[in-house]
Amino acid sequence: MTTQITSARSAAGPRKGSRRRPPASSATKVGRPGFAWALPAAVFFALFAIIPLIMVAVLSFMTWDGLSSPQFTGLDNWSRLMDDPVMVKSIWLTLLLTALGVALQTPLSILLGVWAAGHQRNRAVLSVIYFIPLLLSATAVSVLWRALLDPNFGIPADATWLFGDGNLFGEQATAIGVLAFVSTWQFTPFHTLIYQGAARAIPQVLYQAAEIDGAGRYRQFFHITLPQLRNAMITSMILMIVGGLTTFETVLILTQGGPGTDTTISAYYMYDKAFKSFDYGTGSAIALVLVVAATIISLIVVRVSGYDKMRSSMEGVS
Amino acid sequence: MRRRPNYLAGAGSLVWLFLVGLPLYVLLAATLRTRQDYAENGPISIPDSFTLDNYTGAFDSGFGQYFFNTLVVTGCVIGIVLLLVPPLAYAIVRSRGRATSAIFRLFLLGLAIPAQAVIVPMFYLISEAGLYDNLLGVILPTAAFCLPMSALILSGAMRDISPELYEAMAMDGASPRRMFFQLVLPLSRGGLSTIVVFSALQAWNGFLFPLVLTQSDSSKVVTLGLYNFQTEHGIDIPGLLGAVVLSMVPILLVYLFARRALVQGLMGVGGK
Numbered sequence: 001m002t003t004q005i006t007s008a009r010s011a012a013g014p015r016k017g018s019r020r021r022p023p024a025s026s027a028t029k030v031g032r033p034g035f036a037w038a039l040p041a042a043v044f045f046a047l048f049a050i051i052p053l054i055m056v057a058v059l060s061f062m063t064w065d066g067l068s069s070p071q072f073t074g075l076d077n078w079s080r081l082m083d084d085p086v087m088v089k090s091i092w093l094t095l096l097l098t099a100l101g102v103a104l105q106t107p108l109s110i111l112l113g114v115w116a117a118g119h120q121r122n123r124a125v126l127s128v129i130y131f132i133p134l135l136l137s138a139t140a141v142s143v144l145w146r147a148l149l150d151p152n153f154g155i156p157a158d159a160t161w162l163f164g165d166g167n168l169f170g171e172q173a174t175a176i177g178v179l180a181f182v183s184t185w186q187f188t189p190f191h192t193l194i195y196q197g198a199a200r201a202i203p204q205v206l207y208q209a210a211e212i213d214g215a216g217r218y219r220q221f222f223h224i225t226l227p228q229l230r231n232a233m234i235t236s237m238i239l240m241i242v243g244g245l246t247t248f249e250t251v252l253i254l255t256q257g258g259p260g261t262d263t264t265i266s267a268y269y270m271y272d273k274a275f276k277s278f279d280y281g282t283g284s285a286i287a288l289v290l291v292v293a294a295t296i297i298s299l300i301v302v303r304v305s306g307y308d309k310m311r312s313s314m315e316g317v318s
Numbered sequence: 319m320r321r322r323p324n325y326l327a328g329a330g331s332l333v334w335l336f337l338v339g340l341p342l343y344v345l346l347a348a349t350l351r352t353r354q355d356y357a358e359n360g361p362i363s364i365p366d367s368f369t370l371d372n373y374t375g376a377f378d379s380g381f382g383q384y385f386f387n388t389l390v391v392t393g394c395v396i397g398i399v400l401l402l403v404p405p406l407a408y409a410i411v412r413s414r415g416r417a418t419s420a421i422f423r424l425f426l427l428g429l430a431i432p433a434q435a436v437i438v439p440m441f442y443l444i445s446e447a448g449l450y451d452n453l454l455g456v457i458l459p460t461a462a463f464c465l466p467m468s469a470l471i472l473s474g475a476m477r478d479i480s481p482e483l484y485e486a487m488a489m490d491g492a493s494p495r496r497m498f499f500q501l502v503l504p505l506s507r508g509g510l511s512t513i514v515v516f517s518a519l520q521a522w523n524g525f526l527f528p529l530v531l532t533q534s535d536s537s538k539v540v541t542l543g544l545y546n547f548q549t550e551h552g553i554d555i556p557g558l559l560g561a562v563v564l565s566m567v568p569i570l571l572v573y574l575f576a577r578r579a580l581v582q583g584l585m586g587v588g589g590k
Contacts, residue, residue: 033494035417037409041402041465042421048440048462049431050424055439064442112334115327126331130338131581135569137523139541140562143548147348147555148341148361154555155344158360185337193581217324246432249525253545267434274438275530284438291435299430 053291059284066278077285086261086269087286093176094265098244100180101187102237109188109236113195114225127196131189141186142253149178172262175255179263182250187243191236198232199225242297245290266290349373349560356556372560379551380535381561384543388522391457391539395521396514398461399468403513404506406465407472408498412484422473428466433459433526444531451533459527464520468513471582475509476502511579515572519580522568540565 060077064070081087116127133141148154149168156166168174206224215223248267251257257264257272264272266286274283344361349372351365359366410422440459441450449455479502487497503510525541532538538546544565547558572580 031488031492031494031497032412032414033405033409033498035409035413035415035421037405037413037494037498038418038421041406041469042424044398044402045425045428045462045465048459049428049436049465052436052439052443053431055442056436059438059442066441108330108334111327111330115324115331123331126335129342130331130334132342133338135573136562136566137525137541139523139525139544140565143544143558144341144345144562146548147558148344150555153357153361153553155361158362185341188334242430242432246434248434253548267432270434271437275441280438280442287435287438290432291430294432294435295427295430297430 056284056287056291059281060288062281062284064280066280070281073281077281081282081285086264087266089261090264090266090269091289093263094245094247094267097176097179097183097247097265098241100176101183101244102240104180104184105188105191105240106233106237108184109191110195110226110229110233112188112192114199114221114229116192116196117199130192133186134189134193136186138186138249139253141182142250145178145182145185146254169255170259172259175259175263178254179247179250182254183244183247186250187240191240194232194236195229198229202228238297238300242294245293245297345559345563348556349563351556353554353556361555372556373564375554375557376561376564379547379557379561380538381540381543381564383535384538384540385564387453387537388539388541390453391460391524391528392518392521394453394457395461395464396517398457399464399513399517400510402461403465403468403472404503404510405498406469407476407506407509408502410469410473411476412494422469425466425469429470431463433463437526437530440527441530450531451537453532453537455531456524456527456537456539457521459531460521460524461517464513464517468516471512471516472506472509475506475512479505508579511576512582515576515579515582518572519569 059070061072061074062070063073063076112130116123116130136144149156151157151165151167151169154166156163156168168178202225206228207220210220210224246267247265248271251263251265251268252271255263257268261269267290270283270286270290273286274280340362347365348356348361350368350370352367352369352371355365355367406421406425409418436459444450444455444459447455449458483501483505484497487501492500523541524539525545528539528542529545532542540561544558544561547561551557569580
């Protein structure tokens with residue numbers, strides 16, 4: 001802290017002279033902090049995020065087993081990855097799970113968010129319960145559902161009329177269904193919060209005007225509520241997409257990528273390659289694919305929706 | 319204006335209540351019954367036994383140590399964030415320099431970096447630094463990944479401070495440092511509590527860094543303890559769920575006492 005303060009003082013030093021100017025211009029010459037104030041955080045962040053990010057690009061052209069020192073092997077990792085059927089499959093699975101997540105969570109969270117935006121007392125009480133999944137870590141959620149869906153001791157064993165032989169983890173379709181359901185269970189409350197805040201910000205006068213014109217509830221919903229939620233929808237969907245691309249714990253704990261490689265999504269495949277097969281070079285290449293995808297999407301976040309809008313949608317939250 | 323009840327939304331919310339309520343009921347009920355009762359009568363049944371063994375069992379299998387480790391990690395991450403982010407956000411909001419806006423863009427870019435993306439080089443760097451299997455090796459990257467969102471939240475809060483206040487202080491000849499301590503910090507308490515809760519959640523719920531960067535029991539955190547418990551004693555479901563409940567107690571306490579800061583901190587988590 002002390003180094004910060006002294007460096008900040010020296011950075012502000014040159015400006016001190018300007019303060020002796022006539023008071024008329026003082027409003028624009030208010031002492032401002034120099035960039036030294038931002039430096040400690042920037043250095044720390046560069047060290048633990050930016051440098052590793054550059055290293056991941058370099059490592060993707062190297063072979064490294066974690067013991068001997070890394071060796072350059074050119075495009076080897078990349079050409080092997082492109083011919084790797086598991087990698088290609090993992091990209092499709094990632095896209096499928098992400099799309100399923102968006103398709104399940106968006107309608108559900110809009111419905112719940114608009115409902116929870118009302119100020120009735122019962123809604124406030126129920127909202128407290130609804131948001132509980134948010135309080136659990138991804139690990140706890142996955143462990144909980146792994147236990148609840150256990151083929152021998154879980155709910156499916158009790159309800160064979162619904163779940164057949166009860167082993168939801170034994171087939172690709174049901175395993176993907178479980179992953180999509182658990183993500184929905186975990187993240188819907190969060191997106192509900194976004195929509196709740198946005199729905200509360202819709203001016204009531206729009207509804208009053210529609211009522212005078214004789215518009216019913218459903219017309220009001222489709223012609224006022226939904227269009228007014230547009231920004232919240234963009235924000236929420238982009239967050240769902242980024243979250244979907246980086247899903248990891250859920251797969252590791254619920255399915256371990258199985259049966260076989262039937263739920264091996266890219267983030268899990270990266271972990272599997274690097275930390276189970278000790279092929280860190282290939283793991284880095286997969287990681288780089290993830291970074292590029294996440295970066296493109298987050299550039300869209302900043303450009304299209306803007307984080308400022310996301311903050312304004314937080315304002316209705318209590 | 320009296321309105322007809324909205325049956326569709328009401329029905330939807332009841333379905334959701336069931337989907338959330340049932341697992342939570344099973345979770346709580348399972349932790350208060352014996353393993354035999356759970357196995358014989360199934361998860362949804364009403365318990366016919368009562369025991370606290372599942373909670374004490376969690377502590378017997380090492381969760382006390384894991385809780386302590388997680389507390390250390392969480393405390394240190396909060397400390398680092400509180401040391402680094404307020405000056406950063408202050409510079410972002412108040413500095414006119416090119417260098418500062420370049421730094422701000424660096425952090426905006428940082429929002430896009432998922433932890434998975436850098437985990438391999440992080441493993442390399444932490445091992446080279448001799449911090450493998452050391453709590454410090456978990457603390458440093460976890461704190462670094464809290465910075466972009468915290469900077470965004472806090473600079474948003476600091477922008478709300480009116481320029482007249484700075485000008486008034488400048489009239490009195492206040493330095494940027496005095497403005498920071500006497501004006502900016504006191505007026506951004508709301509933003510500060512949000513970033514504290516946000517970083518605490520990130521650290522408390524963090525999984526990937528501990529998974530890859532630690533190994534032994536003495537440096538294990540709670541989330542990793544849950545994962546190991548599940549892979550090693552997966553059959554003792556009540557015991558496992560007891561550990562799950564214990565892992566959420568601190569967050570529940572924050573939820574009770576600082577709901578607003580928690581909710582906004584969570585919004586930050588989702589923003590990653």
